[in-house]
Amino acid sequence: MSALILKNISKIFPGGTQALRDFNLRVEEGELVAIVGPSGCGKSTLLRIVAGLDEASSGTVHLGDRTLDGLHPKSRDVGMVFQSYTLLPHLTVGENMAFGLKMRGISKKERTLKAVETARLLGIANLLERLPSEISGGERQRAALGRAILRQPGIYLFDEPLSSLDAQMRLQVRVEIQKLHQRSPVPMLYVTHDQSEALTLGDRVMVLHQGRIQQVAPPEEIIRRPANTFTASFIGSPGMNLVRGRIETVENSVRFVSPCLNFNLLPDQAAVLRGCHEVLAGVRPEHLSPDVNGAFRGEVTVVERQPPGCCLYLKNGNILFAVRTHEALSVRTGETMSFGFDRTKVLFYGTESGELIGSPA
Amino acid sequence: MLLVLCIAFAFPFLWMLCASFKSDAAIFTPFPIWPEALDPRHYRALFSGEWIPYPRQFLNSLFISAAQTLLGTAFACGAGYVFAKFEFRGKRFLFVLALLAILVPRQVIILPLFEWMNTLRLLDTPFAVILPGTASGIGMLWFFAVFRRLPNPLLDMARCEGAGEYRLFFTALPLVKPALIAFALIQFVMSWQEHLIPLIMLSSTSRLTVNIGLSSLNAGNLNVPYGLLMAGCTLTLIPAAVFFALAFRHFRSALSGLTEA
Numbered sequence: 253m254s255a256l257i258l259k260n261i262s263k264i265f266p267g268g269t270q271a272l273r274d275f276n277l278r279v280e281e282g283e284l285v286a287i288v289g290p291s292g293c294g295k296s297t298l299l300r301i302v303a304g305l306d307e308a309s310s311g312t313v314h315l316g317d318r319t320l321d322g323l324h325p326k327s328r329d330v331g332m333v334f335q336s337y338t339l340l341p342h343l344t345v346g347e348n349m350a351f352g353l354k355m356r357g358i359s360k361k362e363r364t365l366k367a368v369e370t371a372r373l374l375g376i377a378n379l380l381e382r383l384p385s386e387i388s389g390g391e392r393q394r395a396a397l398g399r400a401i402l403r404q405p406g407i408y409l410f411d412e413p414l415s416s417l418d419a420q421m422r423l424q425v426r427v428e429i430q431k432l433h434q435r436s437p438v439p440m441l442y443v444t445h446d447q448s449e450a451l452t453l454g455d456r457v458m459v460l461h462q463g464r465i466q467q468v469a470p471p472e473e474i475i476r477r478p479a480n481t482f483t484a485s486f487i488g489s490p491g492m493n494l495v496r497g498r499i500e501t502v503e504n505s506v507r508f509v510s511p512c513l514n515f516n517l518l519p520d521q522a523a524v525l526r527g528c529h530e531v532l533a534g535v536r537p538e539h540l541s542p543d544v545n546g547a548f549r550g551e552v553t554v555v556e557r558q559p560p561g562c563c564l565y566l567k568n569g570n571i572l573f574a575v576r577t578h579e580a581l582s583v584r585t586g587e588t589m590s591f592g593f594d595r596t597k598v599l600f601y602g603t604e605s606g607e608l609i610g611s612p613a
Numbered sequence: 614m615l616l617v618l619c620i621a622f623a624f625p626f627l628w629m630l631c632a633s634f635k636s637d638a639a640i641f642t643p644f645p646i647w648p649e650a651l652d653p654r655h656y657r658a659l660f661s662g663e664w665i666p667y668p669r670q671f672l673n674s675l676f677i678s679a680a681q682t683l684l685g686t687a688f689a690c691g692a693g694y695v696f697a698k699f700e701f702r703g704k705r706f707l708f709v710l711a712l713l714a715i716l717v718p719r720q721v722i723i724l725p726l727f728e729w730m731n732t733l734r735l736l737d738t739p740f741a742v743i744l745p746g747t748a749s750g751i752g753m754l755w756f757f758a759v760f761r762r763l764p765n766p767l768l769d770m771a772r773c774e775g776a777g778e779y780r781l782f783f784t785a786l787p788l789v790k791p792a793l794i795a796f797a798l799i800q801f802v803m804s805w806q807e808h809l810i811p812l813i814m815l816s817s818t819s820r821l822t823v824n825i826g827l828s829s830l831n832a833g834n835l836n837v838p839y840g841l842l843m844a845g846c847t848l849t850l851i852p853a854a855v856f857f858a859l860a861f862r863h864f865r866s867a868l869s870g871l872t873e874a
Binding site: 341 | 771
């Protein structure tokens with residue numbers, strides 16, 4: 253078993269669209285990196301390059317000390333699970349699961365044995381004789397997962413495996429993927445557009461935007477310290493509130509000043525921001541709480557119930573911000589409310605670069 | 614309404630069947646339509662080889678049509694698959710070229726084809742008839758449409774699971790089985806009733822296809838009983854009818870598949 257190493261991968265499509273720009277990543281044995289980003293960010297292209305289904309315009313893919321460049325997918329030892337079920341309709345579930353072994357010339361007896369063993373693991377042993385059209389979507393995706401597991405490949409690639417399933421099936425299959433992850437000492441790449449999936453499954457989460465890595469970090473860090481404004485506003489539901497303002501020094505205190513939000517900076521923040529002129533202050537919606545004397549003030553425009561809590565969208569001048577509470581509030585649209593926040597949790601971003609200001613903590 | 618249409622369509626065939634048991638005099642009497650007795654003398658005459666080597670010609674036709682069906686389907690299927698699923702240089706050009714083949718009528722190419730077969734020393738052999746029919750522009754277009762509907766992830770899956778590109782093609786074939794059978798059916802019927810090419814390419818009586826054989830009976834100023842001709846036509850219909858009956862279900866599902874997309 254060995255790590256998956258991607259070096260300087262770029263991908264430019266024939267039309268001139270650049271899907272990936274100078275991409276570098278190392279996925280350790282037994283590590284699951286969840287790749288999340290808006291559609292068209294290049295995340296599926298990345299998987300296809302690793303699988304050998306697409307060719308990178310430049311850069312190299314290594315599995316341990318073995319280079320995969322130029323190899324046909326069949327020689328790469330990848331197990332891939334696709335968004336659509338990809339079961340061959342004329343083969344039974346069992347035959348579908350053992351398809352990879354058949355391609356490798358393994359005897360029928362051994363194939364059946366393996367299929368039964370794997371199906372038991374996934375709780376679909378009773379479906380082996382059925383045709384794909386006779387089982388549910390969740391079962392089909394488990395069978396597709398089984399097919400990838402059966403061969404014990406050197407890398408697992410998941411291309412939005414849950415997105416065609418309904419909520420309940422999604423949970424079931426997600427648990428199966430978790431279990432697989434826990435017992436398989438191989439690198440795994442998991443592409444999704446659903447951040448909650450990425451944050452649940454990933455040992456590390458990679459945020460991808462326009463073919464560039466925005467941040468690769470453990471889920472907690474992605475949430476706690478988004479590296480730039482894209483990650484900050486993309487991750488979280490809703491994303492982080494970003495308010496543009498000036499840093500002003502008045503007598504002994506350093507203040508953040510904006511039309512809708514003013515507050516004194518904490519000493520360590522002041523130290524970091526000294527010399528900055530304009531910055532973006534970021535506050536997560538869940539860090540705001542109702543407070544009559546709070547610094548955030550606005551008119552409620554939308555109230556979303558998210559039991560047991562709720563989510564409010566407020567407007568102050570032309571600035572919109574979101575608030576998420578753990579308890580339901582009895583508010584109506586049109587009311588004006590104030591919210592306070594814990595100043596230690598405020599993050600600051602450069603207005604030009606969009607990068608997080610301050611040392612990583 | 615449907616019944617009326619059915620009768621209208623079936624009538625010529627029934628008439629043909631009935632006439633095959635009649636004498637010429639009875640044929641030219643409009644009523645009754647059905648024969649007085651099931652007299653198989655025309656069939657017997659046909660098989661005795663009295664007029665033409667009918668069984669031999671029948672087998673010629675069967676061989677030519679079967680070979681053309683197999684080869685034609687294989688080539689069209691392969692070409693359609695490649696055009697639908699692969700990108701390569703000159704693809705557009707080749708595709709247009711293949712489509713042009715549909716537009717050129719047989720009559721236009723028959724002379725060069727004859728020259729060519731002459732050079733290859735294939736004249737008056739079944740291959741002179743089989744080979745020109747194996748390249749089908751329509752067939753390629755048909756399979757192009759069929760394979761384009763085949764989801765790419767299925768192929769990608771098979772690649773990841775260890776299928777090489779040739780293996781992949783054969784993995785994909787069962788997925789388009791109805792379309793495959795439908796095309797083979799059309800190809801068989803077309804080559805079974807092909808008239809021009811066998812007429813030009815074949816000359817020995819024993820090598821003719823069955824429909825050329827039958828029409829030669831009619832064309833020559835021989836005093837051939839019409840009943841015999843009708844008997845020959847009736848028998849000639851059988852293979853195409855059997856083939857159609859066997860494949861009809863697949864044909865329907867292939868067509869409905871196309872309209873769904």
